[in-house]
Structure formats: C-alpha cells, structure tokens
Amino acid sequence: MSEALLRIDDLHVAFSTRRGMVEAVRGVTLTVEKGEMLGLVGESGSGKSVTGFATTRLLDAAGRVTGGRILFRGQDVTKLGGDDLRQLQGAAMSMIFQNPRAALNPIRAIGLQIADAILTHKRISKEAARAEALDLLRAVQIREPEARMNAYPHELSGGMCQRVMIAIAISCNPALLIADEPTTGLDVATQKVVMDLLADIAAARGMATILITHDLGLAARYCRRIAVMERGRIVEEASPKTLFSTPQHAYTRRLVAASPTSTSRIEDLVTEEEREGYAAMLGKPRLEPAYGTPPLLEVRKLAKRFDEGSAAVADFSMTMAGGESVGLVGESGSGKSTTSRMICRLIDPSEGDIVFDGQSVGHIASRDFHRSPLRKDIQMVFQDPNESLNPRFTAFDCIAHPLMRLDGMRAGEALRKRVEECAERVGLPLELLPRFPHQLSGGQKARVGIARAIACRPRLLVLDEPTAALDVSVQAVVLQLLDRLRRENDIALLFVSHDLNVVRMLCDRTIVLRNGGIVEQGESRALFDNPKTDYTRKLVEAIPHIETGKMLAAAL
Amino acid sequence: MLSYILRRIVSTLPVMAIVALFVFSLLYIAPGDPAVVIAGDQASPEDVERIRQSLGLDRPFLIQFGSWVWRILHGDLGTSIFTNLPVSALIGQRLGPTLSLMIVTLLLTIVIAVPLGVVAAWKAGSLIDRVIMGFAVFGFSLPVFVVGYMLAYIFALELEWLPVQGYTPLAQGFWPWLENLILPAVALGCVYIALIARITRATMLEVLQQDYIRTARAKGLGQGGILFVHALKNAAVPIVTVIGIGIALLIGGAVVTESVFAIPGLGRLTIDAILRRDYPVIQGIVLLFSFVYVLVNLMIDVIYTLVDPRIRY
Numbered sequence: 001m002s003e004a005l006l007r008i009d010d011l012h013v014a015f016s017t018r019r020g021m022v023e024a025v026r027g028v029t030l031t032v033e034k035g036e037m038l039g040l041v042g043e044s045g046s047g048k049s050v051t052g053f054a055t056t057r058l059l060d061a062a063g064r065v066t067g068g069r070i071l072f073r074g075q076d077v078t079k080l081g082g083d084d085l086r087q088l089q090g091a092a093m094s095m096i097f098q099n100p101r102a103a104l105n106p107i108r109a110i111g112l113q114i115a116d117a118i119l120t121h122k123r124i125s126k127e128a129a130r131a132e133a134l135d136l137l138r139a140v141q142i143r144e145p146e147a148r149m150n151a152y153p154h155e156l157s158g159g160m161c162q163r164v165m166i167a168i169a170i171s172c173n174p175a176l177l178i179a180d181e182p183t184t185g186l187d188v189a190t191q192k193v194v195m196d197l198l199a200d201i202a203a204a205r206g207m208a209t210i211l212i213t214h215d216l217g218l219a220a221r222y223c224r225r226i227a228v229m230e231r232g233r234i235v236e237e238a239s240p241k242t243l244f245s246t247p248q249h250a251y252t253r254r255l256v257a258a259s260p261t262s263t264s265r266i267e268d269l270v271t272e273e274e275r276e277g278y279a280a281m282l283g284k285p286r287l288e289p290a291y292g293t294p295p296l297l298e299v300r301k302l303a304k305r306f307d308e309g310s311a312a313v314a315d316f317s318m319t320m321a322g323g324e325s326v327g328l329v330g331e332s333g334s335g336k337s338t339t340s341r342m343i344c345r346l347i348d349p350s351e352g353d354i355v356f357d358g359q360s361v362g363h364i365a366s367r368d369f370h371r372s373p374l375r376k377d378i379q380m381v382f383q384d385p386n387e388s389l390n391p392r393f394t395a396f397d398c399i400a401h402p403l404m405r406l407d408g409m410r411a412g413e414a415l416r417k418r419v420e421e422c423a424e425r426v427g428l429p430l431e432l433l434p435r436f437p438h439q440l441s442g443g444q445k446a447r448v449g450i451a452r453a454i455a456c457r458p459r460l461l462v463l464d465e466p467t468a469a470l471d472v473s474v475q476a477v478v479l480q481l482l483d484r485l486r487r488e489n490d491i492a493l494l495f496v497s498h499d500l501n502v503v504r505m506l507c508d509r510t511i512v513l514r515n516g517g518i519v520e521q522g523e524s525r526a527l528f529d530n531p532k533t534d535y536t537r538k539l540v541e542a543i544p545h546i547e548t549g550k551m552l553a554a555a556l
Numbered sequence: 557m558l559s560y561i562l563r564r565i566v567s568t569l570p571v572m573a574i575v576a577l578f579v580f581s582l583l584y585i586a587p588g589d590p591a592v593v594i595a596g597d598q599a600s601p602e603d604v605e606r607i608r609q610s611l612g613l614d615r616p617f618l619i620q621f622g623s624w625v626w627r628i629l630h631g632d633l634g635t636s637i638f639t640n641l642p643v644s645a646l647i648g649q650r651l652g653p654t655l656s657l658m659i660v661t662l663l664l665t666i667v668i669a670v671p672l673g674v675v676a677a678w679k680a681g682s683l684i685d686r687v688i689m690g691f692a693v694f695g696f697s698l699p700v701f702v703v704g705y706m707l708a709y710i711f712a713l714e715l716e717w718l719p720v721q722g723y724t725p726l727a728q729g730f731w732p733w734l735e736n737l738i739l740p741a742v743a744l745g746c747v748y749i750a751l752i753a754r755i756t757r758a759t760m761l762e763v764l765q766q767d768y769i770r771t772a773r774a775k776g777l778g779q780g781g782i783l784f785v786h787a788l789k790n791a792a793v794p795i796v797t798v799i800g801i802g803i804a805l806l807i808g809g810a811v812v813t814e815s816v817f818a819i820p821g822l823g824r825l826t827i828d829a830i831l832r833r834d835y836p837v838i839q840g841i842v843l844l845f846s847f848v849y850v851l852v853n854l855m856i857d858v859i860y861t862l863v864d865p866r867i868r869y
Contacts (some may be wrong), residue, residue: 090775
C-alpha cells in the first residue's frame with residue numbers, strides 16, 4: 001500500500017489560558033488517502049477544528065502542538081517554517097471556514113482576493129492572475145463572473161461568499177482541502193448546493209477533503225468514512241452505514257440518537273435520564289381549548305417594506321391558539337425573521353394588523369411597545385445565545401431584568417425567588433446564576449435566554465432559530481424543554497427555523513415562506529410528507545437524511 | 557462620488573454660518589461696550605465715538621453681521637486696529653510658516669506612528685511592544701515646551717546639528733526650510749506620535765483577530781502582505797479619525813511651539829492679537845482655523861468612503 005496523503009500520528013495540541021495549559025487534542029491518529037473525502041464529526045469543544053488548524057498550521061498564537069506528527073506527503077508539517085510553510089499553505093493544502101462572510105476581507109474586491117492567493121504561489125502577471133480568478137469564479141458557478149470580480153463580500157449572499165472561499169481554496173490546485181463547518185449558517189437549500197459543488201470539484205480535481213462538521217447527516221451524505229471525535233480523541237471511525245446501524249462507542253450512539261431525522265420524535269433524541277418526567281407528561285391528554293375561544297394571535301395582511309425597496313414580507317396572515325406551536329420555515333431571505341420580529345413588535349409593519357388576545361397591537365410603534373402591558377405576554381428567544389446576552393450581566397441579572405422592568409419587582413427576596421424558579425424551570429443549576437455569559441457553555445447560555453424570555457410568564461414565545469448555534473445533544477434537551485413549557489404552561493410557540501426536522505418534531509402546524517409570501521401551510525407531518533409545492537419539496541429534499549434511520553431505531 | 561462630495565460641501569455651509577455668527581459675536585460677548593473694549597484703557601470719549609462710527613457699531617446687530625459677512629465673502633477680513641494693516645495681509649504673511657510646521661509635523665507623525673503601532677500590534681506582548689508603548693506613555697506626558705527646549709539644547713546647542721530657532725521660507729531652498737522645522741515638528745509631534753501609535757496598535761490588534769486575517773494566512777500570504785495590505789487598510793477608519801482630530805489639536809500646539817522656536821507664524825500673531833485686543837485679527841484667525849477644521853473633516857469623510865466600500869454615500 002502506498003503512503004497516505006496525510007497521516008496524523010498521536011497528535012496533541014494544547015492552549016495556554018489564564019488557568020494554565022488546556023489540552024484540546026489528546027492523541028488523534030488518522031489518515032487521509034488521495035482524493036478521499038473524510039468526515040470529522042464531533043460537538044463543539046471536541047477538538048475537530050483544532051485538529052484541522054494544526055494540520056494547516058493556522059492555530060492561534062496561544063495554541064501549540066505538544067506532541068505527535070502530522071505527515072503530509074511524508075513531510076512533518078509541524079516542523080516546517082518560513083518559506084517551506086508558505087509553499088504549503090494555500091498551495092498544497094488549503095482551508096475553507098465557517099462563516100464565509102467574515103472569512104473574506106470586507107474592503108477588498110473578491111477578484112483581488114482570489115488573485116492574491118494565485119500571485120502568492122505562481123510567478124505570473126497580475127493580468128494572468130485576474131484571468132485565472134475569473135475562471136475560478138466560473139468553476140464555482142457564480143453567475144455573471146465578470147461583474148462579480150469587482151464585488152465586495154457585503155454585496156454577496158452567504159452562499160456566494162462560501163463559493164468565493166472555495167475558489168480561493170482551490171486556486172492553486174491543492175492536494176488536500178480542509179473544510180471547517182463550510183455550510184453551518186447557510187440554509188438547507190444553499191447548503192446542498194454548496195456541498196454538491198464542493199464534492200464535484202474535489203472529485204474532478206482528485207483533491208482529498210476533510211469535512212469537519214457537527215452534522216452527522218451531512219457527513220453521512222458526502223463521506224465514505226467518518227471519524228467521530230469527543231473531548232480531543234477519536235472515539236470511532238467507520239463508514240456512515242456502520243456508524244448509524246451499529247455505533248460502537250457510547251458517545252457515537254448518543255450523537256446518532258440526538259441527530260433529528262425525518263421520523264424521530266423529541267423524546268427519541270435525549271437519553272434516558274434527560275427524559276425523566278417528560279415521558280409522563282406526554283401521557284397526559286392536552287386540554288383542547290373550549291369551542292369559540294378567540295385565537296391568541298391573529299395576524300392580518302402583514303407587510304414590511306424597507307427603504308422603498310420591494311416588500312420583504314407581503315400579505316402575511318395567520319392565527320395561533322393559546323399553547324399551539326407553529327413553525328415558520330423558508331430559505332434565508334424568505335422573510336421569516338422579519339415576520340417574527342414584527343409579531344414580537346421589535347420592528348414596525350408597513351401594512352396590516354396584529355391582534356393579540358383581542359387587542360390590536362400592530363399600530364403601536366415598536367419603540368413604545370415596551371410600555372404596553374402586553375410586552376410581558378409576547379417574548380422572544382434569539383438565535384445566538386452567545387451574542388444576545390449582555391456580557392456584563394450575570395445570568396441572574398439577565399433573568400431579573402425583565403421582572404424588574406415589566407413586572408415592577410424590586411431587588412430583594414421575592415425577586416431572587418422568582419429568578420430561581422425560572423432557572424429551575426429551564427433546568428439551569430442555581431449555582432450558575434452568579435456567572436457571566438463567558439463562563440457558561442452554549443447550552444447553559446441558551447437556557448438563560450429561555451429563562452429570561454419566560455420570566456414574566458408570557459403567553460406567546462417567538463423563537464428565532466433558538467438551537468441553530470447549539471450542538472445536537474444540547475439542541476435535543478432544549479427542544480424537550482420548549483415542548484414541556486408549551487404543554488405545562490400553555491405558552492404558544494412561534495418557531496422560526498431552517499431546520500425542517502426540528503420544526504416537524506416541535507410544531508403542530510408549519511407555514512412555508514418564500515420571498516416574503518406564504519407558499520404553503522398545514523399540519524406539520526402532512527406538509528413534510530406530502531409537500532404540495534416544488535419549493536417545499538426542494539427544502540425537504542435538501543435536508544441531509546440519515547438513510548439508515550430505521551435500522552438505527554432497531555439497534556437502540 | 558462627485559455628487560457626494562458636492563453634497564458634503566453644501567452641508568458644511570450651515571456649520572460655517574454658525575461659526576461666522578459666533579466669531580462675529582465675540583465682540584459682543586466680551587463684557588462692556590465693544591467700542592470701549594476696542595479703544596482700550598487710555599481712550600478719550602471722542603476716540604470711542606470715532607471707533608463706533610467707523611466700525612458701524614451704532615447700527616442694528618443683524619445689519620452689522622450681514623455687512624460683515626458680505627465683506628468676508630469678498631475677501632475683506634477688516635483692518636487691524638493696532639497696525640492699521642488689512643487682516644488678510646497680516647494672516648497671509650504668517651500663513652506660510654504655520655502651514656509648513658503643521659504639514660511637516662503631520663507627515664512626520666504618520667510616518668513614525670503608524671509603523672510603530674503596526675509593529676507593536678504584530679509583536680503584541682513582546683519586548684518591542686513594551687518599548688514602543690513605554691515611549692508612547694512618555695510622549696503623552698511631556699509638554700511641548702519641555703520637549704522643545706530639551707531638543708533645542710541637545711541637537712542645536714550641544715551637537716550643533718540643527719539651527720536653534722527661526723524660519724526660512726521654502727522659496728530659499730528645501731533644506732534650509734526643512735532644517736529649521738525638524739526640531740519644532742518633533743517637539744510638536746511627540747504627543748500625536750504617542751496617540752496615533754496607540755490607536756493604531758489597538759485597532760490592529762482587533763483586526764488581526766478577524767477571520768479574514770486567518771484566511772490570508774491560509775492563502776500563504778507573507779507577513780508584510782497580511783499586515784499592510786489586509787490588516788492596516790481595515791484598521792484605517794479609526795486611525796484616520798484620530799489623525800483628523802490630531803490636526804485640530806495641532807493648531808493649539810502650534811501656538812506654543814512657535815513661541816519656543818521663534819517661528820513667525822499664526823500662533824505668534826494670535827497671541828499678539830489677543831494681548832492687544834485686536835478683535836478684527838482675532839476674528840480673522842478664528843474664522844480661518846474653523847474653516848481649515850471643517851475642510852479637514854470633509855477630507856476625512858471622503859477618505860472613509862475611499863477606504864471602506866461598505867460606507868455608502
């Protein structure tokens with residue numbers, strides 16, 4: 001057997017932090033053959049990205065390889081320096097990143113950014129490099145490439161930016177491409193297009209690829225071999241089929257179980273002890289609202305126009321009963337976030353009305369809505385728990401703030417009790433309350449965000465992609481929590497998401513949006529099983545399926 | 557772009573009008589009868605009346621203001637009470653030295669401070685970084701006149717490399733002109749070098765954390781290309797802002813520096829005018845400085861749009 005293209009041998013990477021050295025990678029061994037696409041799967045903190053960065057020598061200044069070797073074509077990458085290293089970076093080995101918009105220089109035309117990479121490694125004229133850059137834009141299927149050469153990243157969509165990143169990465173025909181969460185943050189339809197493109201290019205050019213992702217379904221769709229990482233180690237390595245049908249390691253089993261599929265239910269995703277109490281509650285029948293109860297929320301012909309442009313949302317109507325859960329899905333730019341923000345009264349609708357509990361609230365200016373008594377009843381959980389918590393507020397302050405502002409509570413024993421009650425409700429350990437956001441994990445921060453939203457006992461909770469930034473196992477627990485709140489406290493949920501599998505589990509009804517208008521709506525399961533429009537069908541088909549889902553159920 | 561600049565120029569007009577009104581009111585804000593103030597302590601009542609007549613102070617305020625603005629728009633800044641020379645001529649004589657000092661100081665500051673800041677950010681935490689930032693603290697804490705006298709003592713009196721003081725117009729040769737300006741420029745620039753080096757370092761540190769810098773490294777770009785092509789331009793907006801504020805502050809510093817190095821510039825003219833209560837001269841100078849400052853702000857705004865394509869105009 002010939003020497004593998006990349007061979008990582010017992011790699012250790014440590015980061016120096018205020019609390020001393022922390023080992024992020026502890027003995028990773030793996031090989032990548034020429035032209036192969038390997039999936040490296042794990043949750044945040046598993047060390048999968050660090051392994052990628054160590055291989056391309058892009059670790060932060062604080063990170064250091066403390067042991068092991070990374071042999072690329074027989075050469076130890078960890079010992080390279082100066083010119084040897086630069087010849088490797090971007091030429092023989094290249095990398096694409098999560099969040100493509102941030103990964104591109106915001107003030108440099110994209111054509112120049114592609115040409116930069118070419119000029120660094122080839123002795124050709126600027127004109128020739130520009131011509132090559134244009135060819136690359138064509139290769140990554142960007143429309144009107146001549147015009148796009150002079151565009152800046154902020155003028156392109158996220159999917160387009162990632163194509164530009166791919167163009168940069170393949171500009172010098174590397175033998176190995178490391179893709180670090182290349183489609184996280186892109187909507188499902190775009191994700192599929194970008195991944196298909198990446199796979200085609202890799203196959204056409206005989207380029208080996210390491211796909212680093214937290215999404216098992218995605219890795220299963222594109223890779224023949226998947227390595228699963230947990231806490232700095234590779235715990236299992238197998239073909240997707242074996243991995244899903246007969247996962248060997250306990251962690252893999254947990255990960256596989258927590259990944260939502262087209263058939264899973266919320267209670268399937270979590271482990272036995274996490275399920276505690278939830279199953280019993282599911283058994284209780286739900287009280288149907290009495291006949292003739294007016295709807296909790298009624299939205300009539302809502303529209304939003306920004307700066308004289310075309311409508312971001314037009315003619316949007318819906319109703320919701322108390323305790324009901326409704327999903328709002330669509331591609332990015334379909335207007336789902338705009339709609340949810342209008343309903344939350346964070347932005348003003350251009351037309352139409354919003355009636356909440358019989359009172360019209362659509363005309364109240366969003367900047368005055370905080371004075372309305374209904375502010376307590378409509379609360380929001382935001383997308384990114386890392387960005388939406390004030391870094392100078394402790395978890396306690398975060399939850400206490402709305403109680404003081406909206407419920408008029410004063411600092412004291414009663415307030416402390418209410419905050420602790422909320423924390424308990426969302427399963428946040430009380431000893432974490434004095435901590436600041438940066439001292440909490442992603443899942444804990446998500447709980448703080450939910451506790452804050454439910455503190456004033458709202459009747460409608462609007463959730464904008466609340467689990468998009470979370471690991472699947474944390475997502476599973478958060479979903480269960482939300483469903484519990486709905487069933488026990490009768491909180492209605494308006495759930496905005498691009499993850500159709502999640503919407504299918506959590507929501508009774510689903511509304512599909514496209515270009516600001518409703519395309520299709522109906523009972524979730526029926527809608528996803530038998531989409532009536534091509535658009536919905538496209539969305540459903542773009543979800544990376546774990547095809548062996550049924551076998552999995554048998555194995556558990 | 558052109559229409560943006562035109563729009564910006566038009567939008568500076570109200571600012572200039574308010575400045576003009578304020579400058580004109582200087583005479584009235586000062587306590588007492590303007591004519592008495594102008595005439596000075598030893599004036600007879602006849603003198604005061606003569607001044608009142610000649611300046612038109614007996615007419616209504618707005619009419620006085622209107623005719624004053626009308627004259628300024630025609631290039632007439634009035635006549636100095638003390639020397640009886642036109643104010644525009646007085647300013648014209650002194651503009652050269654001050655402008656020279658400011659331009660040399662500014663260039664020196666940028667050429668020294670920006671690379672220092674970039675290097676400090678690149679080598680953050682290292683000895684070089686600490687030395688540079690130590691110098692920055694030092695530069696902040698020394699007043700212009702202390703630095704000025706120290707420099708003059710060392711480089712002019714002891715080493716005799718450069719002249720002690722004075723000014724030679726550019727018309728008499730580049731080196732004689734520059735020779736006289738080096739020490740004042742360094743003395744005056746010290747604070748700004750410190751300030752701009754610090755801002756450059758702080759902004760660069762933030763930019764170097766960004767994802768696109770990692771992308772540039774992943775492409776295999778060299779350190780120089782990363783620092784100066786990809787990072788510095790992204791850090792430019794705050795740096796340019798501080799340089800602009802620096803120019804405004806420079807005007808005040810120039811007054812002191814010109815005294816220390818005996819440069820016959822606007823600073824000296826300003827001090828003399830204030831001491832002699834030569835109101836037309838003071839008004840002319842304040843108006844000029846305000847105009848320069850508005851112009852600098854306009855230039856900064858235009859530079860923003862050139863540097864950052866995301867800023868829409």
